[in-house]
Amino acid sequence: MRSVRLAHPADFDGWRDAARALDAAEVPPEEVVWRVGDEAADLFAGEAPPGARPQGGERRVPRRFVELARLLVCHRDEERFARAYGLLRRLRDEPHLLAVASDPDVARAAQMEREVRRAMHKMKAFVRFRQVTPMPGDEAETFVAWFEPEHHIVDEVAPFFARRFASMRWSILTPLRSAHWDGRTLSIAGGAGRDDAPADDRLEEVWRTYFSAIFNPARLKVRAMRSEMPRKYWHNLPEARAIGPLIRSASDRTQRMIPDPSTRNEPEREPRNEETAMEERASLEGLQECRRCPLYRDATQAVGGEGPGQARIMMVGEQPGDQEDLAGRPFVGPAGRLLDRALIDAGVARESVYVTNAVKHFKFFVRGKRRIHQKPDHSEIEQCRWWLDIERELIRPELIVALGASAAFSLMRRTVTIKSVRGHIMDGPDGASLLVTVHPSYLLRLPDEAAKASEYRRFVDDLRLAA
Numbered sequence: 001m002r003s004v005r006l007a008h009p010a011d012f013d014g015w016r017d018a019a020r021a022l023d024a025a026e027v028p029p030e031e032v033v034w035r036v037g038d039e040a041a042d043l044f045a046g047e048a049p050p051g052a053r054p055q056g057g058e059r060r061v062p063r064r065f066v067e068l069a070r071l072l073v074c075h076r077d078e079e080r081f082a083r084a085y086g087l088l089r090r091l092r093d094e095p096h097l098l099a100v101a102s103d104p105d106v107a108r109a110a111q112m113e114r115e116v117r118r119a120m121h122k123m124k125a126f127v128r129f130r131q132v133t134p135m136p137g138d139e140a141e142t143f144v145a146w147f148e149p150e151h152h153i154v155d156e157v158a159p160f161f162a163r164r165f166a167s168m169r170w171s172i173l174t175p176l177r178s179a180h181w182d183g184r185t186l187s188i189a190g191g192a193g194r195d196d197a198p199a200d201d202r203l204e205e206v207w208r209t210y211f212s213a214i215f216n217p218a219r220l221k222v223r224a225m226r227s228e229m230p231r232k233y234w235h236n237l238p239e240a241r242a243i244g245p246l247i248r249s250a251s252d253r254t255q256r257m258i259p260d261p262s263t264r265n266e267p268e269r270e271p272r273n274e275e276t277a278m279e280e281r282a283s284l285e286g287l288q289e290c291r292r293c294p295l296y297r298d299a300t301q302a303v304g305g306e307g308p309g310q311a312r313i314m315m316v317g318e319q320p321g322d323q324e325d326l327a328g329r330p331f332v333g334p335a336g337r338l339l340d341r342a343l344i345d346a347g348v349a350r351e352s353v354y355v356t357n358a359v360k361h362f363k364f365f366v367r368g369k370r371r372i373h374q375k376p377d378h379s380e381i382e383q384c385r386w387w388l389d390i391e392r393e394l395i396r397p398e399l400i401v402a403l404g405a406s407a408a409f410s411l412m413r414r415t416v417t418i419k420s421v422r423g424h425i426m427d428g429p430d431g432a433s434l435l436v437t438v439h440p441s442y443l444l445r446l447p448d449e450a451a452k453a454s455e456y457r458r459f460v461d462d463l464r465l466a467a
């Protein structure tokens, strides 16, 4: 028997070094005991020192395996290190093993990976920082959060918080690992107790208000929100006090926002009741776990579309901006306000329109304290078309309005200039009609007031055509 002792519960680097050495020495998985931390006795002290470098050339493994192993070792399954090593050994003779979804080892690994990703998403969404009194002489504001993750994910998720809250000093305390950011360096240390985190502060009210504002049952995400916020997190979330009343009123509010199909003259459509519409919304649930392109890494969350399940018009923008990324709703920032005004001027009720984006994660770079919008590239738009296609399938609009070139590229599957296609109704995907117009942020960027006014009028004319 060989025994490997890893430094902490999700010690991927330690596992990788040991696994390389064991694999080079052809040690079968059943002869390895994986342990964590400094437990006293080591019954099986073995000859395979973790970290020993294999002789000769290193064995190459598929990149997908490295990604998978990285998340597997974060799972709370006690066999996680052994499972990852078992797969590594099998890949030697079965290089395409990971593609065999029916294999029990692969299936279990895939399930563990999904569970870890889900836990990581929850941590990103549900960590709540509370402000604490700074140390004497310390000017920086300091924040502390207490969180109880379902898996050993602190090391994986901490870099996200370091990017997201780069200008704050913060600590995230959890029972097994804690992350600390001093504004420059991220360090990970041992666990902490619930009482090490402050219990209350002035941020509470802000969170509760924010949460009530984003809890909108007409949004595709309402189901996800209910199912993703397990009760066990509620006691750490100030806004959770708002959940009960909001859920109780959700059904009423949804009913009001989804038009009765019987009042609509659309014989070719199957009438759908509220329950069906809600079910359909649920099928966007995987959105928060989406890893189809790298944009999920820095965004706060994916932003799905919003609007009635039976909207006749779907509007597609480019991607969420800074405010949409924080609020989790499309078109709530300056471009959204301009769109609202133009819709009113065109005689279209925004509540009757389903509004979404070609790309669901905010793409940006950081300049000082600001996050500056970056245009998504074609491959990101193509990857995200998966979600737009689902939304089109759920809503089945009669008309899709593409706002700007990115949306037009997504819907027309080719690059077009707005000038060449603008302002007339064309055949769109799956029998819907398509109208292409400018993006409202184009109007916001125009420097000249006269041009702004005339372009705004043209934009309203296009929306009137949609109406």
Ligand code: URA
Pocket: 317, 318, 319, 320, 321, 324, 329, 330, 331, 332, 333, 335, 336, 357, 441
């Ligand atoms: N711009 C977009 O394209 N979509 C939004 O949701 C916000 C700004």
